[in-house]
Amino acid sequence: MILPIIAYGDPVLKTKAREIPRDYPNLGEFIQNMFETMYQANGVGLAAPQVGRSLRLFVVDASPFDDEDPKLKDLKKVFINPVIVEKWGEEWLFNEGCLSFPDLREDIYRPSNIRIKYHDENFQLQEEEYDGISARIIQHEYDHVEGIVMVDRISPLKRRLIRNKLLNITKGKVHADYPMKFPLKKK
Numbered sequence: 153m154i155l156p157i158i159a160y161g162d163p164v165l166k167t168k169a170r171e172i173p174r175d176y177p178n179l180g181e182f183i184q185n186m187f188e189t190m191y192q193a194n195g196v197g198l199a200a201p202q203v204g205r206s207l208r209l210f211v212v213d214a215s216p217f218d219d220e221d222p223k224l225k226d227l228k229k230v231f232i233n234p235v236i237v238e239k240w241g242e243e244w245l246f247n248e249g250c251l252s253f254p255d256l257r258e259d260i261y262r263p264s265n266i267r268i269k270y271h272d273e274n275f276q277l278q279e280e281e282y283d284g285i286s287a288r289i290i291q292h293e294y295d296h297v298e299g300i301v302m303v304d305r306i307s308p309l310k311r312r313l314i315r316n317k318l319l320n321i322t323k324g325k326v327h328a329d330y331p332m333k334f335p336l337k338k339k
């Protein structure tokens with residue numbers, strides 16, 4: 153089932169999400185819906201708060217980037233209750249997009265390397281290291297479960313310059329090819 157994606161301006165995107173218990177009802181179905189929703193929107197990552205559920209879960213599929221790095225083909229995963237335990241390496245700039253911000257892209261600095269602990273879909277604990285684009289995507293999605301969105305990572309000056317653009321996103325005066333919910337859209 154395709155879920156509507158919540159646009160910037162909704163408090164759920166600014167809320168630190170809660171941990172998912174092992175017996176969370178219909179978790180498998182929710183994960184399936186997350187992937188389906190991400191694919192139909194042509195995204196490479198999607199976090200649960202972006203579909204209105206304040207839970208520590210995100211999905212990624214980096215295969216659209218595999219021409220840049222062949223190992224990205226295998227990065228199709230769900231991260232449950234993730235914790236980034238370490239970040240290191242030089243901060244580098246990448247032009248990021250986000251399904252909650254249609255028509256907006258921003259250059260964001262992030263460290264090159266991370267180590268992350270999480271539970272997989274079978275609630276097995278995993279610990280892995282990532283670099284490059286995969287570390288980039290994972291850090292972006294991890295921010296979502298922490299209640300941080302990409303415009304929180306740009307300078308206050310830059311944020312002021314795009315204030316109207318952001319307001320238009322919140323009001324739904326923006327084009328998206330996928331179902332969305334806009335907090336200030338007039339019915």
Ligand code: NI
Pocket residue numbers: 249250251252292293296
């Ligand atoms: Ni995002």
